[in-house]
Amino acid sequence: MKLSRIAIPVGILGAAAVVFLAVRPRPQPVDLGEVHRGPLRVTVDEDGKVRVQERHVVSSPLAGTLMRPELKAGDAVETGAVLARLVPVAPPLLDARTRGQVEARVKAATDAVRQADAALARARSSLELSEREAARAQNLAKAGSIAQEALDRAQFDRATRAREVDVAARAVDVARHDLEVARAALLQTRGGTPSGDEAWTVTAPVRGVVLRVLQESEGVVQPGTPLFELGDMDALEVVADLLTTDAVAVRPGAEVLIERWGGDHPLHARVRRVEPSAFTKVSALGVEEQRVNVIADLTDEPAQRSGLGDGYRVQVRVVTVDVADALLAPVAAAFRQGQGWAVFVVEDGRARLRPVKLGRRNDSDAEVLSGLTAGEKVVLYPGETLRDGTRVEMR
Numbered sequence: 001m002k003l004s005r006i007a008i009p010v011g012i013l014g015a016a017a018v019v020f021l022a023v024r025p026r027p028q029p030v031d032l033g034e035v036h037r038g039p040l041r042v043t044v045d046e047d048g049k050v051r052v053q054e055r056h057v058v059s060s061p062l063a064g065t066l067m068r069p070e071l072k073a074g075d076a077v078e079t080g081a082v083l084a085r086l087v088p089v090a091p092p093l094l095d096a097r098t099r100g101q102v103e104a105r106v107k108a109a110t111d112a113v114r115q116a117d118a119a120l121a122r123a124r125s126s127l128e129l130s131e132r133e134a135a136r137a138q139n140l141a142k143a144g145s146i147a148q149e150a151l152d153r154a155q156f157d158r159a160t161r162a163r164e165v166d167v168a169a170r171a172v173d174v175a176r177h178d179l180e181v182a183r184a185a186l187l188q189t190r191g192g193t194p195s196g197d198e199a200w201t202v203t204a205p206v207r208g209v210v211l212r213v214l215q216e217s218e219g220v221v222q223p224g225t226p227l228f229e230l231g232d233m234d235a236l237e238v239v240a241d242l243l244t245t246d247a248v249a250v251r252p253g254a255e256v257l258i259e260r261w262g263g264d265h266p267l268h269a270r271v272r273r274v275e276p277s278a279f280t281k282v283s284a285l286g287v288e289e290q291r292v293n294v295i296a297d298l299t300d301e302p303a304q305r306s307g308l309g310d311g312y313r314v315q316v317r318v319v320t321v322d323v324a325d326a327l328l329a330p331v332a333a334a335f336r337q338g339q340g341w342a343v344f345v346v347e348d349g350r351a352r353l354r355p356v357k358l359g360r361r362n363d364s365d366a367e368v369l370s371g372l373t374a375g376e377k378v379v380l381y382p383g384e385t386l387r388d389g390t391r392v393e394m395r
Helices: 002-023 096-143 148-189
Strands: 028-034 036-052 055-059 064-066 082-087 200-203 208-213 219-221 226-231 236-243 255-259 267-274 279-282 288-298 313-330 335-337 340-347 350-361 365-370 377-380 392-394
Touching: 036 350, 036 365, 082 226, 096 148, 236 267, 236 313, 288 313, 313 350, 313 377
Parallel strands: 028 392
Antiparallel strands: 028 377, 036 236, 036 313, 055 226, 064 082, 064 219, 082 200, 208 226, 236 288, 255 267, 255 313, 267 288, 279 288, 313 365, 335 340, 340 350, 340 377, 350 365
C-alpha cells in the first residue's frame, strides 16, 4: 500500500518531465563567426580597360595617291621608318583640242630654247670681238697712237658685251624652264603618272607597334587623313570609370589590383590621375550615374603581363583603405538597429543583442570601433526569429 502511494508521485513527476522536455524550446541552429584582429583592405571594384599611354595617329601630310601599305597591325617600327608612300594624283585626261594646244606649246617652247641658244652664241661672239678690240686699244694707248677716249670706249663696249652674255644665258634658262613646263603638261594629257621615285614617304614619328592600319588599300587621300595608329606596348595604363561617390576616396598613388585579365595571377598598378571632370552614364538598369575616369599605370614587367593588349577588358580593384592591424567582425553578423549597428553575441549558449560601432568595411569584414572584443563569437545572418536571450547552437 505504501509502495503504491510512493509510485504515483514519481510517475507524475516523470510524466511532467517528459512534457517539459517536449514543450521546452530547442536551441536554434545558427552559423557563427569570430571577432578577430587582422589586416583590413577596402577596395572599389569596377570593370576597366587597358590602353597604351601615348597613342600617335599618323596622318597624310598632303593630297595624293596612297600606295598600298605593307605594314600590318602588330608590326614593330623604329623612329623614322617608312610607313607608307604617297604619289601626286594623276591628272584627268584632256580632250583632243586641248591636247593639240599643249603640243603646240611644247613646239613653241622648243623653238624658244633654240632662239635663246642662238642669241647666247651671238652675244658670246660679240664679247670675244670686244675683248680683242679692247686689248688692241690698250696696246695702242701705251704706244701713244690713240687717244684715251678711244681706249675708254673700247673697254666700255667690252663690259656691255659681257652683260649681254649674262642676259642671254638667263634667257636660255627661262626658255628651258618653259619647255619643261610644257612637256609636263603634255605628259599629263597623255595620262602619264609619276614614278615611284617621285613618291613622298610617310615616316614613323616614334618607336613602337602599329596598333591599327586605318587605310589598308591604295587610294586617293586628302591632307590630314589618318593612316596609322602607333603606340608603345611596354607602356600600358588602365582606365576605369568609377562612381563619383567612390572616386572621392581615391588618391594618386593608390594601389590597384588588376584581375580577370586572362592570366593566372593579379597584376599591379598605381593610380596616376583622377580626372577632375565627371560625366553622365546610363547603367544597365536605365539609371543615370555620375562617373569619373581613374587612370592607373601598370607596374609589372612586360613579361609578367604577356598577351595583354590595347583595349582589353579587365577587373579593377582600387585600394582606398589598407590597415595592417584592426579589430574585425564579419559583415554578415551586423544589422541595422535604429541609427546604428548591432550584432548577436553568443554567451553561455544564448544570443545576446549588443549595439556596436563599426568603421570601414569591405565585402567580408568590418572594422569594430567599440562593443566587441577579439575572440567573441557572433551570429552570422541572424534571422527575424532570433531574439535577445534565445538559446542557440552551432549549425
